[in-house]
Amino acid sequence: MNFAVLLCGDTESEAAKGLLGNLTEKQEKCINISKESINIFYFGGYNKIDENSPLVAVVFCDGEVPWDQQERAIAFAQERSLTIIPVVADLKSFNQLAPESLKEYNAFECASEMDIAELGNLILERFGLLRLQRKVFISYARGESRAIALQLCERLSARWYRVFLDTHSIRPGEKFQEALMQELADSDLMILLHSPGIQDRPWVQEEIAFATKIGIGFVTVAWNRGIKGIFSDPVVLEENAFLNADEPMDQWRLIDPVLQNVVNQVSVRRLDAYGKREENLRKRLVDFAGKKGFALVAYPGRFLKLSNSKWVDRYIEIAVGVPDAFRIQEAVDRSGYSEKGGYVPLFYDREGVAPRTLRHLAFLQDGLPSSVRQLPESRAVLRGLPFRLYDKNGDMSWI
Numbered sequence: 400m401n402f403a404v405l406l407c408g409d410t411e412s413e414a415a416k417g418l419l420g421n422l423t424e425k426q427e428k429c430i431n432i433s434k435e436s437i438n439i440f441y442f443g444g445y446n447k448i449d450e451n452s453p454l455v456a457v458v459f460c461d462g463e464v465p466w467d468q469q470e471r472a473i474a475f476a477q478e479r480s481l482t483i484i485p486v487v488a489d490l491k492s493f494n495q496l497a498p499e500s501l502k503e504y505n506a507f508e509c510a511s512e513m514d515i516a517e518l519g520n521l522i523l524e525r526f527g528l529l530r531l532q533r534k535v536f537i538s539y540a541r542g543e544s545r546a547i548a549l550q551l552c553e554r555l556s557a558r559w560y561r562v563f564l565d566t567h568s569i570r571p572g573e574k575f576q577e578a579l580m581q582e583l584a585d586s587d588l589m590i591l592l593h594s595p596g597i598q599d600r601p602w603v604q605e606e607i608a609f610a611t612k613i614g615i616g617f618v619t620v621a622w623n624r625g626i627k628g629i630f631s632d633p634v635v636l637e638e639n640a641f642l643n644a645d646e647p648m649d650q651w652r653l654i655d656p657v658l659q660n661v662v663n664q665v666s667v668r669r670l671d672a673y674g675k676r677e678e679n680l681r682k683r684l685v686d687f688a689g690k691k692g693f694a695l696v697a698y699p700g701r702f703l704k705l706s707n708s709k710w711v712d713r714y715i716e717i718a719v720g721v722p723d724a725f726r727i728q729e730a731v732d733r734s735g736y737s738e739k740g741g742y743v744p745l746f747y748d749r750e751g752v753a754p755r756t757l758r759h760l761a762f763l764q765d766g767l768p769s770s771v772r773q774l775p776e777s778r779a780v781l782r783g784l785p786f787r788l789y790d791k792n793g794d795m796s797w798i
Contacts, residue, residue, distance in 0.1 A: 400435055402526050403452040405476055407442040407469050408459035414486055414509045414518075415459050421519040429528055429674060433698045437526075442472035454480040455525050457518070458501060460487045466498040473500055482525040486518065513663040517558065520666060527729065528700040529673060530719060533560040535665060536586040536615070538606045543594035545649045547620075551590060554662050576605075577753050583610060584751030585720040588665055588672050593621040593633065594648070613750050614679040616672025618664045634661055674699060677719050680748055680791055684715065687795040701733065703746075705798070715798075718747040721756060727763065727786055748791040764788055 404422065406415060419439060426437045440448055448454060456476035476483050477500070485506040487493045493506045507518055523529040535555055539548045552562045563582040583589065589610045597603050610617070619633035634657070638644065642652045653661075681703060685695055693705040693713075705713040716730040722745055734743045749757060764787060789797060 401449070401452050402430075402435065402437045402528075403440060403448045403454045404437060404522060405440045405442070405445055405448065405454060405456040405472065405480075406459070407456060407472050407476070408464050408486075409462035410441055410459060412459050412461055413512075414461070414488070414515065415457075417512060417515040418457065418518055421515050422522065425519050425523060425670060428670060429523065429699045433696060435698075442469045445472040445475045448475075448479075450479075453526050454482075455522050456480055456483045457522070458483065458485045458497075460485050460493065460496040460501070460506070464496075470498075470500070473498070484518070484521060513659070513666070516663070516666040520669060523670070523700075526700075527733075529670060530587065530700070531725070532720075532723070533558075533669075534563065534582075534586040534720070535560050536563045536583045536589045536606075536610075537592065538589055538603050538610075539592035540594050540597050540600045540603060541649065543596055543648045544592040544651070546652050547592060550652055550658055551661060554658060555665065558662060558666075560665070579606070580609060580751040581721065581753045581756060583615065584613060584748075586615060587669050587720075588616045588618055590661070590665065591617055591619045593619050595622050609751065613748065614676040616668060616675065618661065618668055620661055634664060673719060677717060680719060680746070681717055683791060684717075684746055684795070684798075688798050691798065693798075702730075713798075714743075716743055716745045718745055720747075721752055722747050722760065722788065724763065731786055743786040744789055744797065745786050746789050746791065750791075760788055 406418075409415065422437050422439070430437070438448075438452070454476065456473070458473065473483075483501065483504055485493065485497055485501045485504050486509050487496060487506050488508070488510055490506060490508045494502060497506070507514075507521065509515065509518060520529060524531045537548050537551060539545070548564055552564050555562045563579075563586065565579065583606060589606070591597075591603075591607065621633040621635050623635070636653070636657065640653055640657045642654055644651060677699060681697060684703060685697075688695060688703075688705050691707075693707050696704045696706075698704065702714045702716045705715065714734060716734075718726050718730075727745065730743045730745050787797075
């Protein structure tokens with residue numbers, strides 16, 4: 400499958416040129432293995448886009464744009480695509496710069512070169528090449544970096560991330576460590592606030608060990624340059640990185656450029672971290688299937704294709720993190736199994752997943768009981784959904 404990005408508006412802007420370079424880099428990282436491509440089309444060539452290609456339109460609204468020459472391309476995108484991303488340097492000027500046809504869409508503020516990586520991620524998410532749900536886990540010592548953790552939580556939430564912060568994310572009465580490990584298992588990245596006393600925090604050390612075990616990527620913010628090992632390429636905080644270093648350490652906050660740099664590192668490193676974790680998840684499946692004589696092609700972010708001269712091609716969906724109902728629906732819709740019959744194998748790692756969540760996944764897989772019906776106007780009984788969940792460390796004989 401090939402993917403299409405339609406560029407409209409000021410396509411000579413620095414933001415547009417930056418996006419082209421970013422998508423080229425992302426293609427090399429995530430889909431060259433499957434021999435697919437991300438094809439770029441400009442507004443004048445919109446009618447050359449294959450009707451079967453998934454499409455995202457990006458409209459650059461800054462500068463002098465002759466919208467009357469681009470109306471057909473935008474209308475085409477509105478008819479074909481669920482995703483149109485207007486891009487503007489300052490959201491305050493969006494209503495003045497954008498054509499009327501785009502004002503119902505939420506715009507993306509691309510204020511600096513570092514925002515380009517985030518724009519590229521938005522496109523990959525819409526193509527299903529990167530998980531749509533964004534999750535980040537902040538690991539920190541409360542007595543030393545609480546205020547910085549709160550700063551990051553607020554800034555990342557504004558970038559559509561669901562941020563796990565122990566003081567905000569676990570409700571009273573929940574088993575603390577059980578909930579914590581599931582949130583970590585379901586995160587794209589861990590932000591580790593490596594403050595001076597972190598070595599003496601057993602909970603933080605346990606989080607680091609678990610994240611390393613299951614392959615979660617790190618963005619490390621270090622108070623000194625002496626850290627090594629898994630904490631490669633940290634964001635090192637100099638003395639001038641703090642707004643209020645004369646106050647107790649747990650009240651220290653980062654100056655805005657440093658804070659934004661950490662957020663940018665999350666955007667830049669997320670795809671690599673996701674890809675490495677998916678590769679680790681896929682490895683046992685690939686090893687086992689290869690021994691059984693299957694030829695294998697990976698479609699990153701989505702599924703693994705298994706070919707054998709004795710069988711029709713088989714497709715196994717791979718879910719990084721905890722499979723939710725949307726991920727299951729995506730797998731079923733993509734396969735078409737709901738129409739053909741049969742089921743979709745969905746492969747995931749249950750390491751760290753809480754017992755309550757595992758029971759819920761089993762409930763979905765087994766289907767709703769026959770006593771549960773749809774609304775009165777429909778008499779159809781809701782039965783089992785057409786998918787099966789398989790654990791990374793379970794029996795592989797189903798392949």
